[in-house]
Amino acid sequence: MIFVTGGAGFIGSNFVLDWLRQSDEPVLNFDKLTYAGNLNNLNSLKGDARHLFVRGDICDREQVEALLKEHKPRAIVHFAAESHVDRSIHGPGEFINTNINGTFSLLEAARAYWSGLPEQEKTAFRFLHVSTDEVYGTLGPEDPPFSETTPYAPNSPYSASKAASDHLVRSYHHTYGFPTLTTNCSNNYGPYHFPEKLIPLMIANAQAGKPLPIYGDGQQIRDWLYVSDHCAAIRRVLQDGRLGETYNVGGWNEMANLDVVHVLCDILDSLKPKADGSSYRTQITYVKDRPGHDRRYAIDARKLERELGWKPAETFETGIRKTVAWYLENQEWVADVQSGAYSKWMETNYFNREVA
Ligand code: NAD
Ligand code: DAU
Numbered sequence: 001m002i003f004v005t006g007g008a009g010f011i012g013s014n015f016v017l018d019w020l021r022q023s024d025e026p027v028l029n030f031d032k033l034t035y036a037g038n039l040n041n042l043n044s045l046k047g048d049a050r051h052l053f054v055r056g057d058i059c060d061r062e063q064v065e066a067l068l069k070e071h072k073p074r075a076i077v078h079f080a081a082e083s084h085v086d087r088s089i090h091g092p093g094e095f096i097n098t099n100i101n102g103t104f105s106l107l108e109a110a111r112a113y114w115s116g117l118p119e120q121e122k123t124a125f126r127f128l129h130v131s132t133d134e135v136y137g138t139l140g141p142e143d144p145p146f147s148e149t150t151p152y153a154p155n156s157p158y159s160a161s162k163a164a165s166d167h168l169v170r171s172y173h174h175t176y177g178f179p180t181l182t183t184n185c186s187n188n189y190g191p192y193h194f195p196e197k198l199i200p201l202m203i204a205n206a207q208a209g210k211p212l213p214i215y216g217d218g219q220q221i222r223d224w225l226y227v228s229d230h231c232a233a234i235r236r237v238l239q240d241g242r243l244g245e246t247y248n249v250g251g252w253n254e255m256a257n258l259d260v261v262h263v264l265c266d267i268l269d270s271l272k273p274k275a276d277g278s279s280y281r282t283q284i285t286y287v288k289d290r291p292g293h294d295r296r297y298a299i300d301a302r303k304l305e306r307e308l309g310w311k312p313a314e315t316f317e318t319g320i321r322k323t324v325a326w327y328l329e330n331q332e333w334v335a336d337v338q339s340g341a342y343s344k345w346m347e348t349n350y351f352n353r354e355v356a
Pocket of ligand 1: 005006007008009010011012030031032033034035036037038056057058059078079080081082083084098102130131132133162184185186187188189194
């Protein structure tokens with residue numbers, strides 16, 4: 001089996017769902033269920049013996065070690081993190097705790113487990129660390145995209161904490177020969193994206209008749225990748241990636257935030273026109289910029305294509321249409337997240353459930 005951390009979050013749950021669509025290899029899904037973890041994302045796996053969910057914190061080394069000993073995974077895919085830049089600006093403490101201390105604790109538990117494996121299993125074992133393009137900092141308009149050799153220059157507490165975790169992972173390979181792989185990916189979008197992030201927030205606010213808040217001038221550029229393409233890249237790297245290497249993952253799709261929001265408004269105008277006939281674009285509102293806001297991200301994903309044959313399957317046009325359609329069909333999922341019902345549901349149905 002594989003051991004996945006953070007598999008109830010946006011990318012982690014997409015990864016688990018995609019994994020079990022393509023393979024019968026079981027997944028142990030280890031997640032703390034912070035505000036960003038939502039078991040509703042995994043509803044379609046109810047009763048599926050290939051998916052074992054365990055609630056826990058990656059900082060809890062004892063619990064992780066016990067689970068590794070018991071379930072003997074052949075790989076760990078590490079998604080668990082605090083992931084929202086704005087939250088890291090308001091309160092960096094949890095980012096340091098989970099992203100740095102948590103990754104350290106997980107590495108220690110994994111290294112102890114790996115050291116004790118028989119030779120063949122030890123050789124086959126992999127630790128794949130899922131990271132971000134934000135560790136490279138920001139680009140000027142004419143700069144080439146981030147490659148794997150671009151120096152790290154993180155600018156937010158979030159990206160600094162992810163950079164620190166990347167360095168720890170690197171050092172475990174270099175010092176202990178621990179079999180690591182790291183992926184640094186650009187902005188994802190798709191189903192189950194928490195509506196605090198740009199794309200799902202805009203889709204939700206548009207329909208609710210609320211303002212669509214654009215930070216600063218809206219000309220900040222991100223390189224958008226459909227989430228299932230990220231999941232496919234992770235599977236390729238896990239399968240055939242070279243130990244100790246890092247792989248950049250991106251969509252070759254740079255867009256300014258304002259253009260992204262215009263596309264969303266136009267799709268909504270055609271799929272769900274407003275009663276008064278006006279465009280959703282009229283709800284666009286400019287708000288104060290994010291402090292330290294990175295201006296441009298772009299990923300050079302040629303290494304992954306050259307070495308492992310990965311390329312995104314979706315264009316932004318196809319991916320964003322699927323995404324808007326998914327949000328229109330899953331209004332209940334969004335409403336549960338916004339009202340907090342998803343976590344209350346988990347409290348009553350999961351946390352406080354009596355042991356049979
Ligand atoms: P998310 O915030 O949606 O999900 C994070 C998950 O981790 C949640 O289920 C949460 O409950 C869990 N978690 C948090 N702290 C934990 C802890 N201490 N122990 C166990 N579980 C914990 O995040 P996401 O957007 O799905 O991102 C997943 C990973 O991918 C992160 O490492 C992030 O840095 C990276 N990444 C994200 C993007 C993106 O665009 N979202 C792009 C590149 C890389
Ligand atoms: O680049 C990868 C990163 O992408 C991941 O590592 C992070 O986990 C993920 O959250 C994402 O970070 P961003 O800060 O780029 O994503 P976010 O959706 O928060 O913002 C995207 C852009 O939109 C950014 O330039 C800020 C802007 N924005 C965001 C929000 C929420 C707005 O203009 N208005 C908003 O209301």
